Amino acid sequence: MDLSRQRCRLWKELVLVASLLALGICQASGQIDINPDSLIGVETYRTRLVLENVTSDSQQNGPMFTGRESVLKTGDLHIRGSQLNDTGNYTVRVDAINGTQRATGWLKIQELEIPGISVNATSVVEDIDSVAAICYTNDTNVMWYVNSAPVSSNNRMTISPDTKTLIIQRIERFDSPLQCSIEIIPEIFGRSELIQLTVAYGPYGMTLTSMPNHLSGVVSAEIGTPVEMKCTAYSRPESQYRWFHNGSLLSFSGENISLPSLTWDQMGSYRCVVGNSVTQLTFYQRLQVQVPWRPKPAQKRVFTVSGSYVVVLIVVTVLGGVVFCATLIYILFKHYSTRTNRLI
Structure with a gap:
């Protein structure tokens, strides 16, 4: 399809704008204008052509109405699920009590590019294997997502200078899924499919x-x-x-x-x-x-001595007493003898 081919279309063909003179509900407060006069939209996304200086309006479906178009209370034209053949010039006509005004704007619907993605392995072992992912696109500014979060180069992940390759070292169980995307127009992205990894751990x-x-x-x-x-x-x-x-x-x-x-x-x-x-x-x-450990009950010890040991014990005790007495007598005798000699 030749997107540069212009085709004129009155908003009136989509929605019939009633005149203020007939219904008394449409009014232009100044020179009407489509802002911006040149707009780029993206396939499958919503597109909105903004009409300025119109305070209110009423409409009914016209012969080119597809079900995707609607005119808002502000007069803006809203297109749902934009398609490539929506590209072209759009002209709006406002009939008011003070006359009829027209404004024309250019709309280009850009194709939604979905980048491709591939990985060198989908079954890997945590902390051992590495994964290399490639994003297939002509865009030079690829964004990478790991587990739905945007990533940049770090101690485990490396993004190539052309941004089209992501290498993850020492893969972890939460490094899945992988996805790449490109920005088609500001804040509208084309995203690849999700690549799920099976990480053994x-x-x-x-x-x-x-x-x-x-x-x-x-x-x-x-x-x-x-x-x-x-x-x-x-x-x-x-x-x-x-x-x-x-x-x-x-x-x-x-x-x-x-x-x-x-x-x-x-x-x-x-x-x-x-x-x-x-x-x-x-x-x-x-x-x-x-089985549970249980301490043995304490036993009382009784000291007993056999008869022969009793006799020996008595003899030793008696002899010890005799020796003790003899020693004591000898010491006393020695003491008094020494004292007597000193007195003489």
Whole structure:
């Protein structure tokens, strides 16, 4: 289609403007004017031709009415869902008691350009892989959006000098979706499709809980009572769980392990192993199941001595008394003897 080809169209052909003389509701307060006299619109968007110096009007549908046009109370022409064939000259005629006035404006509807977009990979691993996205457009000012937020070059993201390539290093789970856009006219943008990335991550946030509640990794439970253990972690794809009892792999897998009636054979160490087949990461935690610890009752000690030891003890005591007395007599005798010699 040749957009430079002009075609005249009276607004009256779209909507019939009633005259003030006939209905008394339309009035021009001065020289009417279309502002601006040259306007650029964008395909599929709304376009508005502003008419100045008209205070009120009334209209009815004319022969070229398509359902997308309407004249507002201010006299402005409003076109919904503009199309390329709406390009051309638009002339408005206002019939008033003081005469008829005309104004003409040029409208060009510009094609809405939708840029293309591609990425080198859509399935990636968090903190390991990189993604390169390309925006296909002739525009030299491309804007990039990551998770619906505009981005610029930073420590992880690099935008090429021509702005058409975005490289994201060490991709993160929230770096999706990707989109590029161009500004067709001020504040109107052509946006590419959204590219969704599948980012594998985890497992992370692993927790191991139990009922009864464990204390420092020890679950105390009586024989015959129920015991439950639950292992959780977050990852994409979903975490894979394995359970070990005293080093032996159990035959079932899943987040929970339930022991309805605890037996002696079920006592011991339980280990939950959480893995992700894509990220190749694995974590584990342990719990020890055992009967409650109870201190032994204190026992009174009675000191007893056998008969032979009693005899020996008596003999030693007697001999000790004899030795003590003899020593005391000797000391007294020695003391008095020394005193007598001094007196002589």
